[in-house]
């Protein structure tokens with residue numbers, strides 16, 4: 001049998017501050033634990049060395065503004081690049097599955113990046129998905145985000161993509177950062193129903209997670225029939241996590257992994273550095289390698305109030321009903337300068353908690369029955385006057401959408417400080433800046 005790939009990138013020289021929860025020690029105890037247990041010596045575990053994500057792969061997925069040089073990306077490029085290393089090993093058939101234990105995390109970083117938010121700047125899974133599509137011809141991908149926080153960045157990147165099923169299970173946004181991830185967020189006009197949010201109440205534990213996976217998540221994945229399942233493996237659902245209020249154990253995480261059978265797992269959050277991370281990571285790794293994880297036990301006991309399964313079942317059936325009932329309300333705005341087609345307008349406001357500013361976005365997507373539709377995003381950071389734009393021609397774009405994308409690309413220049421062209425279909429990534437002209441990646 002092929003091995004399970006594992007890769008560590010602890011980013012020892014990157015942090016948001018000495019006392020910050022997302023800090024350098026996050027992977028140290030895990031490394032020690034795996035070493036002590038002799039896991040790295042097992043014949044069915046293959047360790048890989050970190051890599052660097054090429055800027056073309058980053059910009060294919062995310063618009064970095066005002067320019068990639070203006071953002072501190074060093075550690076993030078290695079975290080994303082490390083996910084690509086395992087992606088390549090999977091694509092070549094060298095591993096049966098893999099777990100990238102990297103930091104900084106990525107799932108709060110969205111389609112546009114003006115800074116760091118929720119500890120994230122680059123979306124490791126998003127970059128991984130588009131890399132595998134370009135280089136290995138993968139077409140249908142499911143991403144399941146089991147971090148306790150809503151995977152709002154990943155949702156943002158794939159919101160209009162009919163070939164990516166994105167499912168986020170998280171603590172209800174009414175009680176936790178980033179305050180989004182509700183059932184009515186179901187995807188854009190060309191990908192309606194391809195985003196699924198399952199906000200769970202504080203106190204949700206192992207058996208409840210298993211219930212939601214078995215009754216909702218797994219049937220959806222089966223129906224979608226993806227070639228690849230990616231797990232955004234956040235570990236802050238653990239009952240000792242200091243940032244959230246859930247009740248999942250290390251064994252619960254092992255069970256989640258066993259049920260989900262991800263091809264590739266990428267570490268996201270998890271801030272109980274000694275009490276949870278080493279045990280949760282061990283359980284996940286053992287489950288991926290098809291080994292027994294039922295002896296993995298963390299030193300502490302759950303102390304938070306527990307939600308009985310019966311209560312949770314009725315809560316979840318209510319959620320599923322809400323999800324089914326949610327109807328789209330598209331706002332069509334065919335402004336004069338837009339190429340022919342029906343353009344759906346979706347405004348956004350995004351708060352960057354790390355640096356404390358707001359990004360104002362005007363998103364437009366060309367409604368299309370043949371492809372994911374060209375996406376056009378305008379972004380700015382008030383009170384600064386500079387405006388940025390992103391034009392995305394999606395994978396497997398139809399000729400009309402491709403033409404609409406190039407029409408936009410040809411005419412936008414003068415109105416913005418920077419414009420990014422993401423022709424994902426032809427793998428043509430170009431960045432135009434008012435003072436420097438076009439750079440091709």
Ligand SMILES: [Zn+2]
Pocket residue numbers: 147148149234236268269270
């Ligand atoms: Zn998290």
Ligand SMILES: [Zn+2]
Pocket residue numbers: 368369370371372373374397398399400401402
């Ligand atoms: Zn189209």
